[in-house]
Every structure is written in structure tokens, then in C-alpha cells.
Amino acid sequence: MTASATTASATDRVYNFSAGPAVLPESVLREVQEEMMCLPGAGASLLEISHRDKLFIEILQDAESTLRSLLGISDDYSVMFMQGGATLQFSAVAANLLRGTGKKAEYLLTGSWGKKAIEEAKKEGNVGVLFDAAKTNYDRLPTASDYSCPDDAAYLYYCSNETIQGVQFASEPECPDSVPLVSDASSDFLCRPLPIDRYGLVYACAQKNAGPAGVTVVVMRKDLIDIADENIPGYLHYKNHHENESEWNTPPTFAIYVLGKVARWLRDDIGGLANMEDINRQKSESLYKIIDESNGFYRGHAQTDCRSLMNVTFNLPSEELTTKFVAEAGSHRLAALKGHRSVGGIRASIYNAMPREGVEALGNFMTDFASRNG
Amino acid sequence: MTASATTASATDRVYNFSAGPAVLPESVLREVQEEMMCLPGAGASLLEISHRDKLFIEILQDAESTLRSLLGISDDYSVMFMQGGATLQFSAVAANLLRGTGKKAEYLLTGSWGKKAIEEAKKEGNVGVLFDAAKTNYDRLPTASDYSCPDDAAYLYYCSNETIQGVQFASEPECPDSVPLVSDASSDFLCRPLPIDRYGLVYACAQKNAGPAGVTVVVMRKDLIDIADENIPGYLHYKNHHENESEWNTPPTFAIYVLGKVARWLRDDIGGLANMEDINRQKSESLYKIIDESNGFYRGHAQTDCRSLMNVTFNLPSEELTTKFVAEAGSHRLAALKGHRSVGGIRASIYNAMPREGVEALGNFMTDFASRNG
Numbered sequence: 001m002t003a004s005a006t007t008a009s010a011t012d013r014v015y016n017f018s019a020g021p022a023v024l025p026e027s028v029l030r031e032v033q034e035e036m037m038c039l040p041g042a043g044a045s046l047l048e049i050s051h052r053d054k055l056f057i058e059i060l061q062d063a064e065s066t067l068r069s070l071l072g073i074s075d076d077y078s079v080m081f082m083q084g085g086a087t088l089q090f091s092a093v094a095a096n097l098l099r100g101t102g103k104k105a106e107y108l109l110t111g112s113w114g115k116k117a118i119e120e121a122k123k124e125g126n127v128g129v130l131f132d133a134a135k136t137n138y139d140r141l142p143t144a145s146d147y148s149c150p151d152d153a154a155y156l157y158y159c160s161n162e163t164i165q166g167v168q169f170a171s172e173p174e175c176p177d178s179v180p181l182v183s184d185a186s187s188d189f190l191c192r193p194l195p196i197d198r199y200g201l202v203y204a205c206a207q208k209n210a211g212p213a214g215v216t217v218v219v220m221r222k223d224l225i226d227i228a229d230e231n232i233p234g235y236l237h238y239k240n241h242h243e244n245e246s247e248w249n250t251p252p253t254f255a256i257y258v259l260g261k262v263a264r265w266l267r268d269d270i271g272g273l274a275n276m277e278d279i280n281r282q283k284s285e286s287l288y289k290i291i292d293e294s295n296g297f298y299r300g301h302a303q304t305d306c307r308s309l310m311n312v313t314f315n316l317p318s319e320e321l322t323t324k325f326v327a328e329a330g331s332h333r334l335a336a337l338k339g340h341r342s343v344g345g346i347r348a349s350i351y352n353a354m355p356r357e358g359v360e361a362l363g364n365f366m367t368d369f370a371s372r373n374g
Numbered sequence: 375m376t377a378s379a380t381t382a383s384a385t386d387r388v389y390n391f392s393a394g395p396a397v398l399p400e401s402v403l404r405e406v407q408e409e410m411m412c413l414p415g416a417g418a419s420l421l422e423i424s425h426r427d428k429l430f431i432e433i434l435q436d437a438e439s440t441l442r443s444l445l446g447i448s449d450d451y452s453v454m455f456m457q458g459g460a461t462l463q464f465s466a467v468a469a470n471l472l473r474g475t476g477k478k479a480e481y482l483l484t485g486s487w488g489k490k491a492i493e494e495a496k497k498e499g500n501v502g503v504l505f506d507a508a509k510t511n512y513d514r515l516p517t518a519s520d521y522s523c524p525d526d527a528a529y530l531y532y533c534s535n536e537t538i539q540g541v542q543f544a545s546e547p548e549c550p551d552s553v554p555l556v557s558d559a560s561s562d563f564l565c566r567p568l569p570i571d572r573y574g575l576v577y578a579c580a581q582k583n584a585g586p587a588g589v590t591v592v593v594m595r596k597d598l599i600d601i602a603d604e605n606i607p608g609y610l611h612y613k614n615h616h617e618n619e620s621e622w623n624t625p626p627t628f629a630i631y632v633l634g635k636v637a638r639w640l641r642d643d644i645g646g647l648a649n650m651e652d653i654n655r656q657k658s659e660s661l662y663k664i665i666d667e668s669n670g671f672y673r674g675h676a677q678t679d680c681r682s683l684m685n686v687t688f689n690l691p692s693e694e695l696t697t698k699f700v701a702e703a704g705s706h707r708l709a710a711l712k713g714h715r716s717v718g719g720i721r722a723s724i725y726n727a728m729p730r731e732g733v734e735a736l737g738n739f740m741t742d743f744a745s746r747n748g
Contacts, residue, residue, distance in 0.1 A: 253588070256627070
């Protein structure tokens with residue numbers, strides 16, 4: 001990490017299946033690199049200019065408007081950029097929408113992140129768990145007949161894609177019109193179109209599909225913003241961020257800048273979220289096909305009807321073969337494939353910026369590995 | 375901000391007196407630029423690798439150990455990297471050290487940031503203000519005879535350098551041994567040696583002297599970490615960050631990476647904090663001398679005995695001349711000199727990374743401007 005370290009070139013890049021922080025579009029990294037010493041017009045790096053500088057304000061507003069156009073977000077919703085990741089949102093959601101309401105917040109528990117969200121919510125008020133997939137190690141999702149959400153719930157919360165388990169809701173879960181639907185969309189945000197008007201609040205930390213670690217996007221129906229108790233910690237109060245257009249305090253300027261470039265890449269290079277979804281379906285289906293046709297050599301963790309477009313999780317016949325798979329993949333420049341310890345096996349995270357070529361290379365390796373070891 | 379934008383070169387850089395985010399060492403920016411596409415050994419950008427990747431863990435640990443060596447931080451203290459800026463710390467300090475204790479937290483109110491800290495603390499418990507400089511628009515600091523801190527206070531809080539007003543404590547304020555001293559050192563952290571063992575807790579957002587926006591360093595005496603109420607929001611609970619070595623959730627990896635490089639620059643290129651203080655004294659004294667010898671053309675905001683090494687604040691004879699000063703300075707490649715609206719006039723922020731040449735150029739311009747307009 002010193003100035004004397006050998007400079008690695010772009011040709012040293014591997015296919016990086018990290019679950020997050022994760023692969024970014026190469027064109028975005030190149031722009032960031034070109035502008036690092038001097039942002040055009042600024043006379044300084046983006047890292048060095050004030051968040052109140054008009055050049056940064058333009059970058060912030062451009063990031064917001066690109067997100068609005070990609071997702072079709074209406075003026076009924078606020079778009080905020082915050083710090084603290086999904087973890088801070090676990091508290092913020094409950095502090096704003098549950099504390100002091102006398103109501104109960106309802107949760108669908110479908111994986112590791114939902115579990116953490118519930119722990120934080122319990123500090124703020126009464127919490128119900130309408131569905132709990134713990135007993136099958138979070139390999140499935142609820143259907144409408146599996147639960148019933150009361151009409152007077154403070155909100156209904158779910159995690160649209162559980163990164164660790166690789167389960168993803170195909171569409172919004174059933175929710176009464178009177179109840180704000182809240183989603184932790186951290187790991188599938190921007191992977192496909194999202195009907196924002198079905199939601200009270202959607203948030204996503206950026207480091208999967210949207211940018212680097214350090215910024216979280218919050219999309220919130222405006223009528224919900226001002227109901228919170230005034231005594232919740234100021235940084236957690238959405239009202240402060242909304243009213244000050246994400247500049248209540250110094251925002252994470254660099255992460256917002258990169259996020260804006262990723263959003264532009266999605267709009268201009270990919271052609272929008274419907275196109276992105278097509279590509280993501282092709283990429284994930286090609287891997288699931290190899291799993292399904294491996295005669296049981298590869299066993300998917302998630303039930304087939306809730307497989308994730310983003311995180312393909314599967315097991316091999318033995319711990320030994322899993323270790324061998326990861327090591328051999330590494331020598332083929334296929335990196336960061338080890339599954340999370342709670343699920344084991346392999347996790348191939350194939351977010352938006354993972355090129356088709358990377359997925360093809362992984363698919364070819366999987367087929368070859370199975371034929372040699374099956 | 376698009377790929378087609380003209381690439382500005384390093385020679386387009388100006389002297390940037392922004393109050394924060396602020397100037398960074400050019401050598402650090404160059405390293406970041408060189409490594410942007412591919413961190414050596416990673417096969418991917420730093421922005422793309424997991425926070426659990428051993429390469430990032432090394433970067434995190436190196437940042438911490440460099441800070442420990444620069445500041446002489448003993449094992450009695452934890453060093454944590456958090457998100458949310460000083461603003462989140464306003465709540466975290468009080469949530470951890472005041473809520474539920476039945477004690478009173480005491481504050482020295484010496485500027486805009488202290489005021490905001492008090493507002494947040496009041497949500498968590500009983501708050502006293504031992505000294506309030508509001509009536510003189512925060513142009514001065516208390517001496518030991520101006521206040522007396524009770525022996526049983528939850529803590530004594532102060533802001534070591536008020537960026538907006540340009541007032542800086544020359545040394546730690548008087549505080550009983552039984553009371554943890556807490557400092558918001560956001561805008562003078564690393565500008566000089568700091569006797570950490572005098573403190574219960576010191577925090578600093580990075581975007582002045584230590585790195586880009588998006589990370590806050592917290593140095594906390596370990597015996598204070600585990601006294602907080604278990605029901606405070608998880609992200610605010612220092613225990614979570616301490617026990618998980620700043621990886622309770624995904625940390626702001628890029629900001630920590632840059633901060634580590636800035637800390638190494640301070641250690642290896644500058645030669646440590648005593649040298650840095652010497653340089654900072656020379657830089658600031660050269661500007662204060664011009665102010666003092668301008669026959670009243672320039673009037674410093676801060677009383678002379680509490681002038682800041684970091685933020686040199688002064689007024690001109692009229693609003694019109696102030697506007698002219700800022701505009702002409704801009705055409706001399708001296709940028710971001712406009713004072714904060716609450717104080718007016720000029721603010722020259724000359725943080726660690728502002729080269730002597732920049733201060734000299736500003737000094738020459740000030741002398742010339744005064745002679746032409748005085």
C-alpha cells in the first residue's frame with residue numbers, strides 16, 4: 001500500500017464474485033481514475049471539494065435524478081443518501097415508523113439480514129414475525145397463504161434478496177393497502193424495475209449493485225417522513241436528511257459520486273432496468289441450469305421458485321471438493337466464490353456489473369470441474 | 375461527469391482552502407489514482423473487494439496502527455472507524471455515556487458544532503452548559519477560571535477547534551480526573567501531538583486533516599465502552615464497533631484506505647505530528663501576521679489567544695471588498711475562501727495538506743489586495 005508498491009494494471013483484473021463490496025463497471029472505474037487528481041472544472045479532486053460546492057451539488061442532484069428516471073420515482077417520494085449501511089437502517093426504520101406509535105411492526109424473516117433487522121426493531125417497540133424460515137435454514141420464501149398481515153401494523157418489513165442464502169422475492173409480498181411496505185433491497189437494488197409506488201420505504205446500501213461501500217439510498221414516501229418522535233437521534237431521523245436534501249451533515253461525497261456514475265452506466269450503457277433484468281436472468285439461469293443438470297453434483301441452497309438473480313448459492317458433495325473448487329477457480333481467475341459460513345458451499349454473486357463473460361467462464365469451469373470430480 | 379468529459383490534468387489544480395472536505399496530499403491522490411483499476415494483489419479495485427478480504431483487513435489494521443504510532447495511543451484505548459460523521463457522534467457520545475446514568479453531562483459551548491452536539495445530547499439525558507460564548511459570536515474560549523466542572527459529571531465535552539469561527543484550544547481544558555473528557559477533534563485531528571491519555575473519548579470525522587468524507591475515527595478508553603444501555607440503536611453502540619474491530623457491518627472501505635495513506639504520509643513524509651505542528655504554526659502565523667500588520671484592513675474573528683492553526687477567519691472593511699477579495703483570489707487560483715455565513719468575511723482553511731506554497735501565495739495576495747484597496 002505504499003507509493004513504491006508495484007502498480008497493478010487493469011489487465012490483472014480477475015472475475016470477482018464477491019458478495020459485497022462487489023464488482024463495478026470498468027468504465028466507471030476508469031472515469032474515477034481519470035478524474036482523481038482533478039475533477040473537471042474543480043481545480044481539485046472530488047475528494048477535496050466541499051459538499052456545498054456547486055460542482056458537488058450537481059453531482060448529488062444528478063445521482064438522484066438518474067435514480068428517479070431509472071426507477072420511475074415520483075415526487076411523492078424522497079430520495080436520500082445516508083451513511084451507516086443497512087445496519088443503521090435497521091434502527092432508523094423502527095425509530096421513525098414504530099417508536100411511540102403503540103402499533104406493532106410485522107416482519108417476514110427469510111434470512112440473516114432480516115434477523116438482524118428484527119433485533120434492532122425490538123429495541124424500538126412491539127415486533128411481530130409473520131413468517132420464519134429459520135427451520136429450513138432460510139431456503140424458501142412465504143407465499144400469500146403463509147401469513148396474514150394485520151391492517152393496523154406500523155409497517156410490513158422484508159428483505160427482497162437475502163445475499164447469504166441466495167433467496168429473492170420474485171415480486172412484492174402481499175401487504176394491506178393501509179400498511180407501509182418496507183424493503184431492505186440492499187443486494188438486489190437496480191437489478192430490475194421496481195414498482196416504487198407499492199412501497200412506504202425502500203433502502204439499499206450501495207456496495208452490491210449501486211456503488212462502493214459508504215452510502216445507502218433511502219426512497220421514502222413523503223407522508224411518512226414527518227411522523228417520527230422528535231427525540232430519536234438526529235442522524236436516524238429521516239426528516240433531517242429529507243429537508244436538507246442529503247446535506248444535513250457532510251454526506252459521503254465520493255460514494256455518491258461513484259453511485260451516480262453507476263446509475264448513468266445503467267441508463268446509458270445498459271439501457272435501463274428492464275434490459276438489466278434480461279441480462280441478469282440470462283446470467284443466473286445459465287448457472288442454475290448447470291446446477292440442475294449436474295446429476296446432483298451441485299445442489300442449490302435455495303428452493304427453485306425463489307432463486308436469486310444476484311447470489312447463486314450451492315453445495316458440492318463434500319467439504320473437500322468445495323475447498324478444491326474454490327482453489328482451482330482461483331487459478332482460473334475466478335475469485336471470491338466461497339460461501340458464507342452459515343450456509344457453506346459456494347456463493348457466486350453475479351451483480352449487475354459482472355460481465356456475461358465472467359459468468360460464462362464460471363459456468364465452463366463448473367461443468368469441467370463436475371466432469372472431473374463427479 | 376460523463377466519460378466524454380475532458381480530463382483535467384494535475385496541473386489544473388488550484389490552492390484549495392475549503393473547510394472540508396479539504397485538500398489532500400497530492401502523493402496520496404496519485405497512489406489512489408494508480409491503484410484505482412486494480413489494487414496490487416487483489417485483481418480488483420479496492421472499491422470492489424470485500425471488507426473481509428485479507429487485503430482489506432491489512433489496510434484497516436495498517437491505518438489503525440499508523441494512527442496509534444502517530445498519536446502514541448496505548449492498548450488502554452480502542453480505535454474505531456465509523457460512519458455518520460461528527461453528527462452521528464453527537465448522539466452516540468450521549469447515548470453511550472449519558473443515557474440511563476442519572477448523571478449530568480457538561481459542555482463547553484464555543485462554536486457552531488458544540489451547539490449542535492448539545493441539541494443531540496439533550497435527547498439522551500441531563501445536559502449542563504458550563505461556558506457559552508454565544509454572546510460574543512464565539513470569538514473566545516474559556517480559561518480554567520471561567521467554569522468549574524462537577525466531579526460527578528457523566529463527561530465534559532468540548533470541540534477542540536471550531537471550524538466556522540476559527541477558534542482552537544491550545545491545550546486540553548481543565549477537567550476533574552474522575553470525569554471523562556470528550557473531544558470533537560474533527561477539524562484539528564492530527565494537526566499536532568495529542569495527549570490521548572487525558573481523554574475518555576476523542577472523535578474526528580476525516581474530511582479535514584485525515585482523509586475523505588465518509589469515515590470518522592473514534593479513540594475511546596476501553597473501560598468506558600461497555601457501560602451503555604443495551605437498548606441504544608446498534609450502530610450507535612461503540613461496543614459493537616470495538617468488539618468487531620470496525621467490521622460489525624461493512625465499513626466505509628475506500629475512506630479508510632485513503633485515511634491510512636494520509637496517516638502514512640504524516641509519519642513518513644512529514645516525520646510525525648511534532649513536525650506537522652511546526653509547519654502548521656509557521657503557516658498560520660504568516661497569515662495572522664499579515665492580518666495584524668494590515669492597520670485594521672483585515673480584522674481577525676477569533677481573539678488572538680485562541681486563534682486556530684487550521685482555520686484563519688477574518689473580515690474586510692465591507693461586504694463589497696469581501697466579494698471582490700474572493701473573486702480576485704479565485705483568478706489567482708486561490709479557491710474556496712468565502713467565510714461561513716454565520717461569521718461572514720473570509721475563512722482560509724489551511725489543513726495539514728495545504729502546502730506552504732499555497733499559504734505563501736495567499737499571503738502575497740492578501741498583502742497586495744490590502745495595499746490596492748486599503
